[in-house]
Amino acid sequence: MANGRRRAKGTGSIIHRKDGSWEFRREIGHDPATGRRRYVTAKGRTKAAARERFEAKIAEMERTGVAPGGRSPYLRDYAERWLGEYRPAVKPTTYKTSACRIRACMAVIGGVRMADLTADHVRRCMRVLSERLSPSTLRGHFTSLKMLLDQAELEELIPVNPCRRVRPPRVEPTETRILSPDEPKRLIEAVPGSGAGPRGPRSTPDMDESWMLLFELAFAAGMREGERYALMPYELERRDGVPGINVRQQIQPYGRPGEVEIPKWLKAEHLYGVLWLTTPKTRAAQRFVPVSESLWGRLWARIRRLNIGPRELVFTNSRGNPVRNTTERYHWRRALEAAGLPMVTVHSARHWTASMTARANMPDDARTAIMGHTSIAMTNHYTHRDAASLAKLLGQAIPELHDATDVVDADVIDEAA
Template sequence: MASIQKRPDGRWRARYRDDAGKEHARHFARKVDGQRWLDEVTASVVTGQYVDPKAGKITLQAYAEHWREIQAHRPSTRDQVRRQFTLHVYPTLGTKPLSTIRPSDLKGLVANLSKTLAPATVTVIYRHLSAVFKAAVADRRIATSPCVGVSIPKPPKPRVVPVETAKVHELVAAFPERFRAMVTLAAGTGMRYSEVAGLTVDRVDFLRRKVSVDRQLVTLPGVVELGPPKTASSVRVVPLPKVVVDALAAHLAAFPAEPGGYVFTTPSGRPVRRSDFGEVWRPAVRAVGLEGFVFHGLRHYYASLLIRHGASVKTVQDRLGHKSAVETLDTYSHLWPDSDDQTREAVDLELGEVPADSLRTGDGAP
């Protein structure tokens, strides 16, 4: 029910009741403005887009924390969102009511973050923030998301340049014996660091020379535990080359583990956190002249070996646990052999020679 009445002071009072019976009113200098407002409200009710004006008074931080707690995120992702929002979003926009946040506010946030953070990090923060506003629209907290029309910096896609095999040998030799096999395993299987650190003895099949990758080490504040891999496609079985089998066997002979225990541990017997490994990784890469080289580079090295020895896109995708062949090609397409010579040869074989019948029936034939 809606109505508009003139007040004693000459202003017009427009009012309506929502579905819950709650009255909402605004005052206007002109009747036509009040009627336009009522018409807009009526249209939003009819189209199912009505939002209680007071629903958006909840602050961004309060709503985002509620959103974060009910998401089906992996523990590591949940912790990442918490840290990123706390450090980079809440100080600027956390106390603002949802309904007052405009696209210009988000553009300013992106611009400020881009001054100190990498484009990939800004993209991740903005993607999660956009999901918060999308949920707010679905919950009828706000009518539209302020994220519409906000552009974010596109992360550059650096071209993968695999490390040379000689340098991998040097890197392995530069490591302390306790962690040396971690490097060999990564270079010989393409496993991610969290998958290597989370490897347990029961996942290694020495007889069939295979390793099952179905878990990873998850590190959270005060918690180190095994969790699911990065994605569903990351679950895979990777063949173990002899050099890797020998390295793992030698490692377990020197540092025995229980059948279901971690293959790699610190001297105190606990799992190898990334921070623990960094203390031996950084001196080793400096010693062999690979300053700035990261553990993920061993994954690229493994992919380059497969490609160099004729592996198909599908094989490389399966070994690395990529979600699709598109992801594999986007990363490594430049490493596959150039097909220019093959296409030239294919055409020349078919069109390069003129059949004899064509010569006898060509121009000038009687």
């Protein structure tokens, strides 16, 4: 310093640069995750301007818990900072879900300071939210809150995550209802004419064909909704003479351009409205799925008849825009009604595919490859054994325990006689 005296430890340093500008700089400790020193700096054309910016930065960092301060930050302030850091690390749909959950929790306990947070606050939050949320949705909120507080513990803002001292909301597993082995064929055959109604344009042969092919792909290839909507001719390949679909993309409703932040690492191309063409759900979801020669031929017949380019959508609505899941669900329900089948969800078709591969005794690695799952545990979650296949397997496993010729005749005595 000009007067030869050193500034008090922890107050930082003031630098007067050659260009006349001023810079305030202070170390704020080490990053708990990396161990590296952290600094906060602020520059200004005048010393007063630099100081004002510096003090504003320090106040904001203390408010959100980035820098230690006189008081512990409020949980809601830390949550907003955490969400800002979490956003570029995940897909937009993941962020949107997590942000809604976290903000719902903050509406209940966001006014608690981090240092005062206890397991009782978490229990109260879950109790209040349980009045309007289903058990499975409440479990999701608990999981997101725990993830946030795990990071707070890592940053040493709290000694221990209080969620670890709370039992997660109980969720009873529900069984997904699927069609029997021969019912998908009835569903697909019932499509022509079933879409005619007061909602939207009347059915046409091209539209009926579109829904029939989409439904068949759901059952025969186990493709997710977004994967089917994003199908383009270049994904249709023959490998070793086997026709199939090289699943390489999907359509997701991320949001309108300018209203949604697409992370730099995510490959996404805007298509229409809120819809984006992006990569599959996981690396395992990028897979080759064989299809029958019949389905292969009908897909190519449609492509050639409509003159669809290699990187154009095979399936679009009457206006040429991508298919929406709400429209598909409408036609799906109409076809189920026309075929007299139980009202199952579109997503149950993937459960049907997983179940049929198990019924055929397909090896586990092949089943996970077809489904695009990362583990056999997830594929088994999608698998539902019907009584007929269980009886057949049990009959093969258990030998006959009673001699069929050794039959005991029993007289039925009528006590009233």
